[in-house]
Amino acid sequence: MSVIVSPSLLSADFLHLSKDIEMVNRSQADWFHLDIMDGVFVPNISYGLPVVSQIKKMATKPLDVHLMIVQPERYVEAFHKAGADILTVHYEACTHLHRTIQQIKAQGMKAGVSLNPHTPVSLLEDIIKDIDVVLLMSVNPGFGGQSFIEQTINKVDKLKKLIIESNSHTLIEIDGGVNFETGKRLVNAGADALVAGSFVFNATDPEANIKGLKEL
Ligand code: DX5
Ligand code: ZN
Numbered sequence: 001m002s003v004i005v006s007p008s009l010l011s012a013d014f015l016h017l018s019k020d021i022e023m024v025n026r027s028q029a030d031w032f033h034l035d036i037m038d039g040v041f042v043p044n045i046s047y048g049l050p051v052v053s054q055i056k057k058m059a060t061k062p063l064d065v066h067l068m069i070v071q072p073e074r075y076v077e078a079f080h081k082a083g084a085d086i087l088t089v090h091y092e093a094c095t096h097l098h099r100t101i102q103q104i105k106a107q108g109m110k111a112g113v114s115l116n117p118h119t120p121v122s123l124l125e126d127i128i129k130d131i132d133v134v135l136l137m138s139v140n141p142g143f144g145g146q147s148f149i150e151q152t153i154n155k156v157d158k159l160k161k162l163i164i165e166s167n168s169h170t171l172i173e174i175d176g177g178v179n180f181e182t183g184k185r186l187v188n189a190g191a192d193a194l195v196a197g198s199f200v201f202n203a204t205d206p207e208a209n210i211k212g213l214k215e216l
Contacts, residue, residue, distance in 0.1 A: 003187050005213045006031040006064045006173070007206075008197035009055070010046060011144045020201065021058045027210040031064040031086070033175070033195045036079075038069035041093050042142035049075075049082045056083030064195075066114065066175065068141050069093065073100045080107040088112030088135050091119055101130050112173070116141065117149050121159040129168045133193070134159060138186075139176030144197040148177030153189050160190035180212055187216045 007029050012020040024032060034052055039045040056063060062085035069075070072089040073096070079087055087109045094100050097113065104111040114135035115121065124134065136159065138152035156172055163170050173193035174186050183194050194213055203209045 002214050003183075003191065003216055004030040004171070004173070004193035005210055006033040006193055006195045007200045007210060008033040008035055008144065008175075008195050009201075010035045011197035011201035013201070014047075017055070018058060020206075021055060023206055024210075025058070025060045027207045028214045029061065029210045031062045031193075032059050033197075034063055034065045034084075035197075036065060036067050036069060037142065041070045041090065042068045044142040049078055052079065052082040052084065059083075062086060064088070064112075064173075066112075066135060066195075067093075068114075073103060076100070076103045076107060080109055084109055086110040086112055086133060088114050088133065090114045090116065090141075091123065092116055098127060098130065101127070114141075114175070115155075117151065121155050121162060124159075125162065125166075128162055128166050128170055131168075131170050133171045133173050135173045135175055135195075137176055138174050138178070138182070141176075145202075146177055148179075148182045153185055156186060156189040156191055178213070180209075180216070183213055184216050 037044045037046040064086045065084040066088045087104045101111045110132040112133035139146040171192040175195040178194045178196040179199045200206045
């Protein structure tokens, strides 16, 4: 099966967002990656619920919503209503992660957990079976266009082992600094899904880059 590609709209042209959504709709991409930042958990503010609802009206593929916000449990229902299909919270932002994951699933969404670059995958040992997607950050969250942190390759390897040993079906998704070169190595290490922001939207031919990632 080919790798899942989730273009991050953070690098899209917000003055012509419908144009970029249409491009992703007709491309070979699988999901839309939406980055929600609160200026507290990460040192940047992106966009919020009203924008997600508008995107939902046009998008023909699942919305993969990445919450970089503190106390994400307060917004699970709201993001479900706005149209999220996969809702990912940060391990570092959840005091009661197990409860938050159950909350997400109770709304009928897939539950994702994201790890910052410094957070070891072993911390997910007791909860891996409950998680649909683990989103490994391969940059420090907050901004698009940063360079890939090499240690992520080892983390994919460790996470893959943990998933196999626990006999779970969790997908491994990687976010940050993905291009053909890093993408290839991530897929070889066991990644199931790749997020790509600047590599898609800053390209002269975004659809071709999505296609190239699908073929890795
Ligand atoms: C960063 C976001 C990413 C970002 C990736 O905090 O989570 O999704 O858009 O951007 P690139 O692909 O440019 O590194
Ligand atoms: Zn993201």
